[in-house]
Amino acid sequence: MDYRQSMLKPSLLLFLSVDHLHAQHMLGGEIVAQGAFNNNPEGREKFTNFLQPIKCPCYLLTDLIEEDFRHEIVPHLIGSSRAALLKRKFEQFYRGTPYHQATLLQRQQTGRRDDDMLFSALTNPALITPWVDILLAKKIALAGIYSVPQISAPLIKNYASKHLLLISWERYSGLRQTYFSNHHLQISRLTPVQGETTFHDAVVKELLRTYQYLKSLSLLPTGETLDVYILCNAADRDQLYNRLTMSVDMFYDFVDIGKVSAQLHIEPASNDSDATQIFLRQLAKNPPTTHYANTNHTYYYKLWQLKHVLNFASAAVFIAALGISAMNIWQISSSADEANSLHLKTLQTLEASQKITAAFPNTYAQAGDMKSGVTVMRKLAQHNIVSDEILRPVSLALDHYAKLEMDELTWQTSSTEPVAKNTQGDIPAQVLTFKGHLTDFANDYRAALNYLEQFQNDLSAQGYQVTALSKPFDDSPSGSIADQSDAVKSPLGFTLKISHRPSL
Structure with a gap:
């Protein structure tokens, strides 16, 4: 299914920052209703009223500082053994939050062929739970809870880089820097952009800190170049082009936010470097299979899926019944024509037999008696010993x-x-x-x-x-x-x- 087909389906897209929730109701690829709600009792009440007419699946995208990432190498297991291992890891790393997930990055090719796993969690559930509780109370079909770093990978899949840093700015949360190694998410940092600080000022200020942070964690090997991809508009690109210096340590490339918006059919395109809509539409286009929601959070979404499966099955049965009925009607019609043909042949045969019988010479014995006599004689002759x-x-x-x-x-x-x-x-x-x-x-x-x-x-x-x-x-x-x-x-x-x- 392409992007246009996926966005034609009704959906509710939510973007959650530390103190703000943005909601937009999508229908036919367009925003038919949207609202901004503060993280306070009044804002949550307004959000509850906003949900009154919503009857479609919901996707919650978070962009929070309190998101933790841990890279682990674990034995390759399947079934209940794997589930038990992941449960132990979640209890070890993220006991205080229900919003956690494990993503398989790759399976090692040597040794025991263990699994490279990325464990991550939203570590401040108090920022998320009140909004999720409202969705469950209104029986909204919550498909999943996602984060901006989690859905950033498709934006850099066409870039051949071993070490890549994607920089974006979301209006309601701040400057997001996400590091990928061989296209696998490793770590991400969010820095609030305060006051009069511009996007390009924040990039120049935070980029060097992030580079040093990656070095301190040994995520960027010595002698390797860090490819920095910056998602921004033309004006910010020009400012950054003049202020950033190319070096053997860092190589800069700029991704035109207008072109990305056109690829995702976002109209009208943003007039600044705000990438909020890009990440929301990317989520609607291709939601990841893993997310932070558990089965309790997605209960109504499973019911919604089951309802649609049953509707599809009912439609398939109805179509099949129509096909069988049409075939039966055709067979009945064909049988009726065949019966008429056989009846006509029977009449013709009867008429011919009557003509032959009428031509027989007159005898004292009935034709039936003669037939019986001939039959007996033939049988006697057959068994004459x-x-x-x-x-x-x-x-x-x-x-x-x-x-x-x-x-x-x-x-x-x-x-x-x-x-x-x-x-x-x-x-x-x-x-x-x-x-x-x-x-x-x-x-x-x-x-x-x-x-x-x-x-x-x-x-x-x-x-x-x-x-x-x-x-x-x-x-x-x-x-x-x-x-x-x-x-x-x-x-x-x-x-x-x-x-x-x-x-x-």
Whole structure:
């Protein structure tokens, strides 16, 4: 999202100094309402009234002397371990303020590859809390609390300098000097500009002090040149150009505040070197991911984000529903056309069949009965079994039973025979009636019965249903061999019913 698109969204931009709060309500990239409020009960009451119509996210930018910076090298950790480490550091450095943050500058490339961290805090919460409490009481969606040094980095990102000092002036706070090493924020100083002191007088007076301060902290290595970038208008540039002397220690460059204002679409541009609007618009354009506000401060902003996510999801669902409805309507229309086409083809087919039926010769049987008869005949023809196919297995079985003689064999089809498992019940069974007798068993009647039973089992194993209609003698529990002695002296006759159906 570019700057114009980001500023089209409604937002409330606040600039807080030690004794003053500037507020401006942005809409469509323009200031639609603004006000200045002193840090006293009357000023805070006026600010409360100013917030009455505000329903948009808020960004609070601070420019205070009481801002501390500490550079630390800490182990590279993730998850809960990292959170616990940061919590210990905050308790160690900034126990008295809730406005603190930790920024990862870089990860070292050698050794344990530890993290270079910048810990910072607004150390005088009494200057900030009253204004934050008002925002929370009015349920304003506070997106974050930021500082001028924190959002200065994008202004110098295109300058190739290892050691850079950015100087700016904000009307309500004073002269701000922010030092960067390899484009990483290291430290920043704010000096109030009092009375009749001009911007260029303050720069000339404080620049040498800052240089000596950086040397005392060993932030500027010996032999390195400090590049000084001064954000000012043309008049102050001319004054400073004549009063500052180039040296091997410091190199000066001037950033035209008018050009920066044009890049950020600030209208009208400032007629002096006040950079307040530049930092406010830079914050609106690209708010940093880290800031001084905690989760309690940003509670209503999270709700505002959730509301917009739900609205977006609802809109997406609504659009998807419209798309699905349109597709269903199209499919219904297509189905209706297809149904009409099928109905027309059905009528044409019916008409053609009626013409063919009308051309049939007159018969005593109905066409439906004839169709059923043809179907049955085709099925019978399909399952017509040649005698050789049904008799060959029986003949092969007889070859293994030499003591079994066949006297008579009859063959017929029957649809009333019981249907065996895994056979086709709608096909008539092929039924053989086998009459024969057993020979060479003398008086060993049990062996004769076992011999006949084994023959039946062999046929059953080949898919036949075998039923004994009569046996050589009655072997039931109620029968008596003695009573049948005359019968058993004659040939041992028997009758078997052998039936067969095609398998499934």
